[in-house]
Amino acid sequence: MVNPLLILCLLISSSAFAAxxxxxxxxxxxxxxxxxxxxxxxxxxxxxxxxEYGDAELVSISRLTQARAFQALHDNLIDVFWAGTSREREVFVEPIRIPLHAGLLGIRIPVIRKADQARFDSLHNLSDLQQLSACQGDHWPDSDILEANGFNVLRATKFEVMYQLLQAGRCDYFPRGINEVYAEVSHISRNDLMIYERIILNYPFPMYFFVSRDNPRLAERLTKGMEQLAASGELLTFLQQHPTTRDIFPLSRLSNSWIIPLHNPLLPELTPLTDRRLWIELPSRNSQSPTVP
Known part of the structure; x- marks a missing residue:
């Protein structure tokens, strides 16, 4: 017969060491x-x-839009959310100010319809591009950034419909972070879209982990862990080797791209722009006009 006291001890021990x-x-x-x-x-x-902090495991909850996710984070319904930062977002939740992709989120490469390649090849100046329509998320800071820089933006609430809008011709291009675009386009079942590397929109826009202000222990843990990765160079190695981001490199292949520098009016004052460990810059010229394709 199993000793009940032994079972109770095992249950207490298992609970004590649960992740x-x-x-x-x-x-x-x-x-x-x-x-x-x-x-x-x-x-x-x-x-x-x-x-130092004990074992932890990730648990997925219900799917949320960015706006609802930040509210859920504020209400302690989720523990960690990752997104691009803005002044408004940093007021209500706690940012871990180590850019997750060394700032590459602000390097935006358009996804276009293959049938429109000649049309994009014929663009001669910034105003030509601004007359076209860009798909973006309704609550994404990118939409406000692009509009503040004179771009036309078609806003959509759900991420999963944005590529569909592009394919249907509702917008002309979908600017995606260089850290996102290659993994995303490789998962699209139809073969009518392409990554258009000749044009790059570039603005300072770090993506962070965010936590609730009511969870300072988790904020401290993530800050220490991310700072260790950044200081050791392991964060850059992770970025260069991860299956979803390794196709970004080498960045030198973009050296002849038309780089369009944009202003980010939403950038918080505490963004660590001067900490060069945390950022990667494109090894290319900045230009307001394209080269001949």
Whole structure:
């Protein structure tokens, strides 16, 4: 007969060493190929800090739009959310100010319809591009940034419909972060879209992990873990080797692209722009006019 006291001791011991559940968003859609980058990076940070803070595991909750996710984070319904930052967002939740992709989120490469390549090749100046329509998220800071720089933006609430809008001709291009675009386009079932590397929109726009202000221990843990990765160079190595981002490199192939520098009026004052460990710059010229294709 099993000793009841032994069972009770085993249950108490198992409970004491149970991993902490860290609630995160699920993958939005199969096209959201960059999702694994964030969860793998988060697991790495949690693993590297487990001796001091204990074991933790990720638990997915219901799918949320960015606006609802930030509200859920504020209300302690999720524990970690990753997104581009803005002044408004940093007022209500706690940012971990280590850019997750060394600032590459602000390097935006258009996805276009293959049938429109000649049309984009014929663009001669910034105003030509501004007359076209860009698909973007309704609550994304990118939409406000593009509009503040004179671009036409078609806003959509759900990420999964944006590529469909592009394919249907509702917008002319979908600017995606260089850290996102290759993984996403590789997951699109139809073969009518292409990554158009000749044009690059460039603005300072770091993506961070965010946590609730009511969870300072988790904020401290993620800050320590991310700072360790950045200081050791492991964060850059992770970026260069992860399956969803390794196709970004080498960046030298973009040296002849038409780089369009844009102003980000939403950038918080505490953004660590002067910490060169945290950023990667394009090895190319800035230009207001394209080269001949």
């Amino acid at each position: 902490e559940a860290i609630r995160v968003q699920p993958q939005r859609t199969a096209v959201d190929g960059s999702y694994l980058y964030y969860t793998d990076l988060l697991r790495l940070v949690l693993s590297n800090t487990s001796k």
